[in-house]
Every structure is written in C-alpha cells, then in structure tokens.
Amino acid sequence: MQQKTIRKFKRGQTNRTVKRVIEDLTLDDMYEKFILVKQTEALAPRTIADYHTNYRFFKVYINEMNPTVEEITLDLFRGFIGHMLNEKGLSPVTANVRIRTMRAFIRFCYLEGYIETPIHEHFKPVKTTEDTLESFTPTEIKSLLSSIDDELYTGFRDKVIVLVLLDTMVRVSELIAIKRENVDLKGGFIKLEAAFTKTRKSRTVPLSSKTIKLLNEYVKETDDFEDEFLFLTYDGQPITAATVRWNLTQYGKAAGITNKRVSPHTFRHTGALFYIMNGGDPFSLQKILGHSHMNMVRKYIQMSDTDVRRQHNSFSPLNSIFNK
Known part of the structure; x- marks a missing residue:
C-alpha cells in the first residue's frame, strides 16, 4: 500500500x-x-x-x-x-x-x-509647465567670486568649491563626498565613487588648468587636517551640503544676485550651458553630468533669448554666403 x-x-x-x-x-x-x-x-x-x-x-x-x-x-x-x-x-x-x-x-x-x-x-503626476532652468551670466559669476574673501581659509575653500562646481558640474552631494585620494591633479581629473553618485555608478570628471592650480594650493593648505575628505570646515571636519548651500546664498546676496537662486545646482546648469556654448558636444557633456538619457542633458542646456541671439550671430547661415 x-x-x-x-x-x-x-x-x-x-x-x-x-x-x-x-x-x-x-x-x-x-x-x-x-x-x-x-x-x-x-x-x-x-x-x-x-x-x-x-x-x-x-x-x-x-x-x-x-x-x-x-x-x-x-x-x-x-x-x-x-x-x-x-x-x-x-x-x-x-x-x-x-x-x-x-x-x-x-x-x-x-x-x-x-x-x-x-x-x-x-492617480498620476499632474501636468507642469516646462521650467526654464536658471543659469548665471559670466558677469554674475565674476561678481560672486569677487564677494568671497579668499584671504580667509573658509573663503579660499569656498572659491575653490565654486570653481569645482562650475568646472566639473558635479552635484553638491557628490562634491562633499570627494576624497583626497580620488583627486588626480597630474592627470587633471576627479574620480567620483559609485557609492556617492545619484546613479550609483562611478564616473570621472575632468578639471581645467585654472581649477587644478587652485586645487593644488587648497590640497597643500589642508594637508595638516589629515582627513580623507577634500572639502573641510575650518576645524577639519567634512563640510555638509547644507553649509555649502548656505554659504553660496550669502555670497549671492553680497554680489547683488537677487533675480535667481544661487545654489550648487544653478552652477551645474550654468556649467552645462557654457560647455555647449564654448563648443563642447552633448555626448561628452552627458558623460560628465552622469545622465543616462540625453533628454536630461537637453533640459540642462536651455538657452536664454540673449544666448540664442549671440549664437545665431556667430553661426547664422548667412555667414556662409557673405563670408563674415
């Protein structure tokens, strides 16, 4: 059985x-x-x-x-x-x-x-009007940098932060997580670790010669802190995103920039726009920004009417006919 x-x-x-x-x-x-x-x-x-x-x-x-x-x-x-x-x-x-x-x-x-x-x-997201992302003008950036007292350690650090934000177009969360060991001044790049990027993928962002020069000074200035992170407070502690945002807001007020938000993300938008306007291609920009899709890159490089007129004046089809 x-x-x-x-x-x-x-x-x-x-x-x-x-x-x-x-x-x-x-x-x-x-x-x-x-x-x-x-x-x-x-x-x-x-x-x-x-x-x-x-x-x-x-x-x-x-x-x-x-x-x-x-x-x-x-x-x-x-x-x-x-x-x-x-x-x-x-x-x-x-x-x-x-x-x-x-x-x-x-x-x-x-x-x-x-x-x-x-x-x-x-129930779905509600319709929104397409935002025009704010960007700084070159004059506004110069005014903001002029408002920073770089004779003080915190001022010098913040000036370096502004240049790094603009040059590398990193997010503020990525900025504060940069480690000294991942800064290659000879190679001219910073490696962003996957654990600290929004996409959870590591990427490398290049540095211009001016940023490399200032970063070299800053690294020497902060050697005695002996901390693994790059950007530190005056007493050697890792700086927070909130502190970066607050400091930039104060510099913006001092520079008289009242018509737009002075924030780390505005520098990201500005860097992307200037990159394209200076002749950069959208594909390398996509890699620098760390975006998976080109539609986000297009959103970042929205131009103002003034920008469009300037570009049109340089690249008008009539220039080919009348040999500008």
Missing part, C-alpha cells in the same frame, strides 16, 4: 489563510515591507530618506491614521493631490515628487498582492 507523504488540504483552505493575513495588513505594515525591499536594491541613503519624508507628508494628510487594506482607496490619493495643490499651495513640481513616491509604493502593494485594485494607475 502506497504511503502518503504529502497531506491533502481541502480546496481553498490555503488561499483563505493567505487572504486573511493580507486583510490584516495596514498601510504602515505594507510600507515597512516596501522599504525593506527598496533597501535591498542598494539605493542611495538619500533616496530612502526621501521615501520616508514623502510618506510622512501623506500620513500627516490622513491625520496619522493607519488604514487597513480595505480602507485604502483611490479617493485617499486623489484627496492628497488636491490637498497639496489647493490647500497647501504647492507647485506641481513639488507635488509630483510626493505623488511619484506614493505611486511607487502602491504599485508595489498591488504587485505583491496586498491590494487587489491597481490604484496607482488612476
């Missing part, structure tokens, strides 16, 4: 058990599972922190409630979007950052089988 090695369950018994467990899940339970999975994807700490921040905004909107699976409806998320746009007065760009986080979370819940309806397909 054949022995039974596998017990037969009544049809549907296992499914009912699983369904019961799923129904007992709350929004917070599912979010914890979502974050655990995201952490296994080796995302940057900043990305995980952004997930937490945007989830908190949603929790505040629902008055810290922790709804069950059955209580999670499309109306909750539509109401959240309306709240951000109409009551909080957020810009569509800011609202979309939070909307995308919640869509990614709810999509995860649907694919994992925690919720039965693909709610994420029915």
Whole structure:
C-alpha cells in the first residue's frame, strides 16, 4: 500500500489563510515591507530618506491614521493631490515628487498582492509647465567670486568649491563626498565613487588648468587636517551640503544676485550651458553630468533669448554666403 507523504488540504483552505493575513495588513505594515525591499536594491541613503519624508507628508494628510487594506482607496490619493495643490499651495513640481513616491509604493502593494485594485494607475503626476532652468551670466559669476574673501581659509575653500562646481558640474552631494585620494591633479581629473553618485555608478570628471592650480594650493593648505575628505570646515571636519548651500546664498546676496537662486545646482546648469556654448558636444557633456538619457542633458542646456541671439550671430547661415 502506497504511503502518503504529502497531506491533502481541502480546496481553498490555503488561499483563505493567505487572504486573511493580507486583510490584516495596514498601510504602515505594507510600507515597512516596501522599504525593506527598496533597501535591498542598494539605493542611495538619500533616496530612502526621501521615501520616508514623502510618506510622512501623506500620513500627516490622513491625520496619522493607519488604514487597513480595505480602507485604502483611490479617493485617499486623489484627496492628497488636491490637498497639496489647493490647500497647501504647492507647485506641481513639488507635488509630483510626493505623488511619484506614493505611486511607487502602491504599485508595489498591488504587485505583491496586498491590494487587489491597481490604484496607482488612476492617480498620476499632474501636468507642469516646462521650467526654464536658471543659469548665471559670466558677469554674475565674476561678481560672486569677487564677494568671497579668499584671504580667509573658509573663503579660499569656498572659491575653490565654486570653481569645482562650475568646472566639473558635479552635484553638491557628490562634491562633499570627494576624497583626497580620488583627486588626480597630474592627470587633471576627479574620480567620483559609485557609492556617492545619484546613479550609483562611478564616473570621472575632468578639471581645467585654472581649477587644478587652485586645487593644488587648497590640497597643500589642508594637508595638516589629515582627513580623507577634500572639502573641510575650518576645524577639519567634512563640510555638509547644507553649509555649502548656505554659504553660496550669502555670497549671492553680497554680489547683488537677487533675480535667481544661487545654489550648487544653478552652477551645474550654468556649467552645462557654457560647455555647449564654448563648443563642447552633448555626448561628452552627458558623460560628465552622469545622465543616462540625453533628454536630461537637453533640459540642462536651455538657452536664454540673449544666448540664442549671440549664437545665431556667430553661426547664422548667412555667414556662409557673405563670408563674415
């Protein structure tokens, strides 16, 4: 007589058990599972922190409630979007950052089988007008540099930071993570480690001769700190992104630049624009910026009307006819 090695369950018994467990899940339970999975994807700490921040905004909107699976409806998320746009007065760009986080979370819940309806397909980012990214003029950059007292250590450091931001077009998170060992002044480049880039891929950014000269002085100036990071405070601690942003804002005020934001990202836009206007090609620019897609590069090199007129005057088709 054949022995039974596998017990037969009544049809549907296992499914009912699983369904019961799923129904007992709350929004917070599912979010914890979502974050655990995201952490296994080796995302940057900043990305995980952004997930937490945007989830908190949603929790505040629902008055810290922790709804069950059955209580999670499309109306909750539509109401959240309306709240951000109409009551909080957020810009569509800011609202979309939070909307995308919640869509990614709810999509995860649907694919994992925690919720039965693909709610994420029915609330989407709102339409936005195409932003014209701000850039500095050469005159504004010179005024900003003139406002920095480079007789002081912090001033000299900040002047070097401005040139590195403009020359390499690195993000501020990448800037503060630069290690001394990754700066090759003889080769004329800086290696950005994968752990500190937004794309999680290492890349090399070139340096111009002027930046190399100032960086060489700065490296010698900071030798006695004996720290692995390049940019340091006056007492030898790694500088933070917040400090870089605050310092640039103050220099911008001193230089009288009030019509645009003086920030690390504005230098990134400016560097990209000047690179193209000085004859650089978009493909090498894409590699320097660290973008995977050319559409982001196109966004970075938006020109003002004045820039377009200047370029047209230099490269007008009529120049070929009348031998300018």
